[in-house]
Amino acid sequence: xxxxxxxxxxxxxxxxxxxxxxxxxxxxxxxxxxxxxxxxxxxxxxxxxxxxxxxxxxxxxxxxxxxxxxxxxxxxxxxxxxxxxxxxxxxxxxxxxxxxxxxxxxxxxxxxxxxxxxxxxxxxxxxxxxxxxxxxxxxxxxxxxxxxxxxxxxxxxxxxxxxxxxxxxxxxxxxxxxxxxxxxxxxxxxxxxxxxxxxxxxxxxxxxxxxxxxxxxxxxxxxxxxxxxxxxxxxxxxxxxxxxxxxxxxxxxxxxxxxxxxxxxxxxxxxxxxxxxxxxxxxxxxxxxxxxxxxxxxxxxxxxxxxxxxxxxxxxxxxxxxxxxxxxxxxxxxxxxxxxx
Amino acid sequence: xxxxxxxxxxxxxxxxxxxxxxxxxxxxxxxxxxxxxxxxxxxxxxxxxxxxxxxxxxxxxxxxxxxxxxxxxxxxxxxxxxxxxxxxxxxxxxxxxxxxxxxxxxxxxxxxxxxxxxxxxxxx
Numbered sequence: 001x002x003x004x005x006x007x008x009x010x011x012x013x014x015x016x017x018x019x020x021x022x023x024x025x026x027x028x029x030x031x032x033x034x035x036x037x038x039x040x041x042x043x044x045x046x047x048x049x050x051x052x053x054x055x056x057x058x059x060x061x062x063x064x065x066x067x068x069x070x071x072x073x074x075x076x077x078x079x080x081x082x083x084x085x086x087x088x089x090x091x092x093x094x095x096x097x098x099x100x101x102x103x104x105x106x107x108x109x110x111x112x113x114x115x116x117x118x119x120x121x122x123x124x125x126x127x128x129x130x131x132x133x134x135x136x137x138x139x140x141x142x143x144x145x146x147x148x149x150x151x152x153x154x155x156x157x158x159x160x161x162x163x164x165x166x167x168x169x170x171x172x173x174x175x176x177x178x179x180x181x182x183x184x185x186x187x188x189x190x191x192x193x194x195x196x197x198x199x200x201x202x203x204x205x206x207x208x209x210x211x212x213x214x215x216x217x218x219x220x221x222x223x224x225x226x227x228x229x230x231x232x233x234x235x236x237x238x239x240x241x242x243x244x245x246x247x248x249x250x251x252x253x254x255x256x257x258x259x260x261x262x263x264x265x266x267x268x269x270x271x272x273x274x275x276x277x278x279x280x281x282x283x284x285x286x287x288x289x290x291x292x293x294x295x296x297x298x299x300x301x302x303x304x305x306x307x308x309x310x311x312x313x314x315x316x317x318x319x320x321x322x323x324x325x326x327x328x329x330x331x332x333x334x335x336x337x338x339x340x341x
Numbered sequence: 342x343x344x345x346x347x348x349x350x351x352x353x354x355x356x357x358x359x360x361x362x363x364x365x366x367x368x369x370x371x372x373x374x375x376x377x378x379x380x381x382x383x384x385x386x387x388x389x390x391x392x393x394x395x396x397x398x399x400x401x402x403x404x405x406x407x408x409x410x411x412x413x414x415x416x417x418x419x420x421x422x423x424x425x426x427x428x429x430x431x432x433x434x435x436x437x438x439x440x441x442x443x444x445x446x447x448x449x450x451x452x453x454x455x456x457x458x459x460x461x462x463x464x465x
Binding site: 180181280281335340 | 354357358359361362363364365367369391394395
């Protein structure tokens with residue numbers, strides 16, 4: 001009999017939960033993660049304090065403590081997947097996964113996602129993960145941190161990437177479902193990218209020309225499991241959500257002192273990372289689009305180095321919350337009206 | 342009951358402006374087109390089940406074959422008695438059984454009955 005516990009058979013199926021922590025039965029999508037881009041842990045310690053048993057043996061009647069699971073994903077990023085990921089990382093709900101028509105012909109659909117900073121409405125999902133030999137089910141999978149990155153230089157990654165870390169509640173062994181594959185349009189790292197940095201002007205006005213080499217942006221929600229008397233071994237269906245922090249890094253060619261001067265003066269900047277893809281429709285012209293906006297970014301002190309022959313600045317930045325606005329907005333345009341949960 | 346094989350799977354999935362299906366079952370060997378005839382015969386039972394559940398196809402089935410009419414059965418007397426009402430004095434729960442009818446027990450374990458036992462004439 002063939003061995004089924006092979007990497008080629010590995011898969012992860014998911015569905016966003018209608019009720020946080022209540023496992024969904026039938027999964028609706030395969031997550032097309034990188035083959036080396038999925039791992040999970042099952043953490044359950046054993047209490048084994050040595051006891052005085054009157055012999056050199058000290059362990060008897062040891063007991064297991066509470067258990068928790070963590071997981072990590074890495075995937076190539078497609079326009080169609082961004083609203084799905086963002087409903088887990090920024091703001092949940094069906095409305096987030098429903099696009100607004102651009103009224104072009106054929107139509108495109110816009111998904112604009114801005115977090116609520118006073119409401120904990122992050123979505124959670126149920127996951128079935130395993131291979132041809134055994135599969136396990138998890139519920140209340142919640143994403144603690146999400147990093148989106150792109151490298152515009154030669155070689156390396158051809159698409160934007162997303163890396164995710166999360167926490168889950170273990171359910172049991174399970175069997176896989178047969179969800180439909182969902183069309184993906186990749187966000188390319190080597191075509192259609194623009195990085196904007198504005199100070200006084202509106203976001204998306206001033207392009208960093210001949211400067212931007214790569215960027216990464218991290219959304220951290222500082223999720224924490226909670227255990228109660230009635231929950232027993234596993235964490236409660238809800239979780240403790242911490243403060244959301246937006247941080248990132250942008251690598252710029254050191255052509256002049258402009259950005260370093262902004263950092264030294266503690267000037268608020270407006271950062272936009274943008275990719276425009278293929279055309280969807282006309283009147284108005286509608287293209288595949290991804291914009292990640294940080295409307296009040298503060299650059300931190302740069303690390304100076306070389307990339308090949310050229311000197312570069314690697315600027316870490318933090319996304320502050322502007323007055324009467326949010327620290328981050330994601331805008332996506334695709335050709336599909338809704339995103340499957 | 343086993344479901345019969347469909348006669349046609351009509352593709353109803355959305356198609357993107359660039360011609361790609363928005364969702365498809367290509368990973369399971371099921372093409373995103375209307376399937377009938379030999380192509381349909383070539384699909385396994387499992388593939389058809391996946392197609393049914395996906396919502397991406399409209400399933401057409403052959404009409405039910407007309408079953409022969411069963412002969413009218415003779416009128417049989419009703420087996421169920423007309424009055425099936427539960428008596429009011431029936432015990433309501435088995436958890437607390439009605440113990441009033443059980444015979445009393447003497448301290449020595451013998452049963453106490455209402456009928457006096459005649460003394461053995463020979464005994465004394």
